Amino acid sequence: MAARLNLEEIGRRAGVSRSTVSRVVNGEPNVSAKTKRKVEAVIAATGFRPHAAARSLASRQTGVIGLIIPSEAGTLFNDPYFGRLILGASDAMNGLDLTLALFVFGEEIDESAIISRVVNPGLVDGVIVTATRMADPLIDHLRDAHMPFVVIGRPDSPHAVYSVDADNRGGARSAALHFAQLGRQRPALIAPPSNTSAGVDRRSGFLDGLAEAGLSIDGRVREGDWTEGAGRSAMAELLASSPDAVFVGSDRMAVGALQAIREANLQCPQDVAVVSFDGIIPADMVVPRLTSVAQPVREVGERAVSLLKAVLDGDVTKAESVVFPTELVIRETCGAALAATETGTAS
Amino acid sequence: MAARLNLEEIGRRAGVSRSTVSRVVNGEPNVSAKTKRKVEAVIAATGFRPHAAARSLASRQTGVIGLIIPSEAGTLFNDPYFGRLILGASDAMNGLDLTLALFVFGEEIDESAIISRVVNPGLVDGVIVTATRMADPLIDHLRDAHMPFVVIGRPDSPHAVYSVDADNRGGARSAALHFAQLGRQRPALIAPPSNTSAGVDRRSGFLDGLAEAGLSIDGRVREGDWTEGAGRSAMAELLASSPDAVFVGSDRMAVGALQAIREANLQCPQDVAVVSFDGIIPADMVVPRLTSVAQPVREVGERAVSLLKAVLDGDVTKAESVVFPTELVIRETCGAALAATETGTAS
DNA sequence: TTATGTTGTGGGAGCGCTCCCAAGGAATCC
DNA sequence: GGATTCCTTGGGAGCGCTCCCACAACATAA
DSSP states (O other): OOOOSSSHHHHHHHTSSSHHHHHHHTOOOOOOHHHHHHHHHHHHHHOOOOOOHHHHHSSOOOSSEEEOGGGGGGGGGHHHHHHHHHHHHHHHHHHHHHEEEEEEEOOTHHHHHHHHHHHHHHTSSSSEEOOOTTTTTHHHHHHHOOOOOOSOOOOOSSSSSOOEEEEEEHHHHHHHHHHTTTTTSSEEEEOOOOOOHHHHHHHHHHHHHHHHOOOOOOTTTTEESSSSSHHHHHHHHHGGGSSSEESSSSSSHHHHHHHHHHHTTOOTTTTSEEEEEEEOOOGSSSSOEEEEEOOOHHHHHHHHHHHHHHHTTTOTTTSSEEEEEEEOOOSSSTTTTHHHTTTOOOO | OOOOOSSSHHHHTTTTHHHHHHHHHTTTOOOHOOOOHOOOOHHHHHOOOHHHHHHHHHSSSSEEEEEEGGGGGGGGGGGGHHHHHHHHHHHHHHHHHHHEEEEETTTTOOOOHHHHHHHHTTTOSEEEEEBBBTOOOHHHHHHTTOOEEEEEEEEOSSSOOOOOOOOHHHHHHHHHHHHHHHTTOOOEEOOOOBHHHHHHHHHHHOOOOOOOHHHHOTOOOOOSSSSHHHHHHHHHHGGGGGSSSSESHHHHHHHHHHHHHHHTOOOOOOTTTEEEEEOSOOOGSSSOOOOOEOHHHHHHHHHHHHHHHHHHHTOOTOOEEEEEOOOOOOOOOOOHHHHHHHSSOOO
């Protein structure tokens, strides 16, 4: 009775062959309009959908792209960065009729177990790797397994790697210049982990900017693991060397830093100006409102997908690595409005 | 030379048949220790992994579970809820050797296009539906397509549906009782959207709690779309009727509400106490620290996976719907410490 | 007329796996 | 000893699709 719905069966009902149905389903040319109409009618009536696994097996591509978020990032799931990234990637995939497979490494999960699942042939066509660590072993594994991939971040691989990144150095540099312009004399830095490319770049970009502006940092540098707690304790330590401006490498750490400033009975931005990085926390969430270097997270996600798609299609004429500009969004914590008032430039 | 690696080829190299290799790969019994060792050696030497699509086609299951986040939730990606949920689901899947496929509906994407992709046979074994709307059409589609699914939330379907939810009513009720206990007289409510089960339940739970405690709300009710902005404007409106306590249906809206209170030159908790729902914002992120009804988001995600797994395995002896308890976590915005001080009960 | 495309259609082969049956050999039972 | 069972192994069939070649039907050119 209810014969299993497949190309053969649809063909039987439409009075054509399996091959013709396949052509209609895949929108191939060289099908007469009449035949096409007949077949489409049967498909619509039955609600037939081709079997994905069979298609994958025969065509050797799955239409699935993996997004890999390694273990250290597990805690990062508390910040909106990955949500945005996923949203961007997902949007792009919807447009390309691709499916997103998400691989999150839990701390307790053996990394190699995940890797072997990811590179499982016939599961995904390619992967996007996020939160890349410096010298990430995952990248070598992917290359060894001949799995096409795109990295989000700046990979420090000896080989050429397709990548998408935000301009971390430039953004951090602009924070330094901003402090200089506001007349701050004793800058400090709370850097993200230096085992990530973003950590390295935000640190060096800021230091370069300071040097350019003739400011010195004199060891007022700490490093934190992206969390509020880390920002808070790093800031508490830094306050001993009385900085008047701090560049904090992530919004979440900046929230912690503001907390520490408040606890020391100091005022932000009057006593200590703060500029952070990400531009990802809703503006109204913290008081005073955070001045932050914004990066286009969603666009990064979208672009990673389209780049990977190009790689998969062999469309290698496109650029190998893309860097999105970042933008210093001035709100309250940097004290720009304050400075303007003092010099009578603004209200 | 490099013959394609498949069961046949591995078998050839190990001097056994395709079938035997298959048995070893799948850990089936009834393979002699010696044969097993031989085959495993060849597999290890070659790095062979069985082809997922071929396996899916033959076995009629994919080992992939879909997680669906409908369009309205797109904006919600700004809050950590979905990150936690994904993390929980992902952890559970890693443990069960399952792969997570994420389907996010963008506003601009035609819902039915996604649906047809989701129910594509041979893609996923089953799906988890989140952020369910009341009378969600998606649920009917899934049923029609015979796609096994589990709902996160409280589905209001005429049919029996497997579901996992947090005790929204109970949590909201406890907020009301807490206000009553603290002697607040003029409670108000900022409810989440009433087209979601969480919105309906948090609203009714709070109102029930008030009734129980003999407090009336007199129209001091607004509704917001989960965002800070909505919380802020709802609170601004409510302040006209001078409430002394507000239950806000989500942490993000509570952040906006606090902002509105501050802008009205009122003090929280002295003038207006605030209790919110979710328990998801890092405690230090806002000042004063948010008293919130915490729900175990990660556990909900994990449980949804294990429930779906049970459904897929035909292990229907397990409960059809699971409700996780919620817990009122007292911090600063409710004014409990304040009340205690006043009555001399605590420091 | 015959040679030469062009378009539409059908069907064989094969993707790599699982499922299942059969068969040989070893172990066990009466 | 022969009959019965169990364990181990091999291979046919088939999952539903794509790829490719063959071929019929028709148009076009010499």
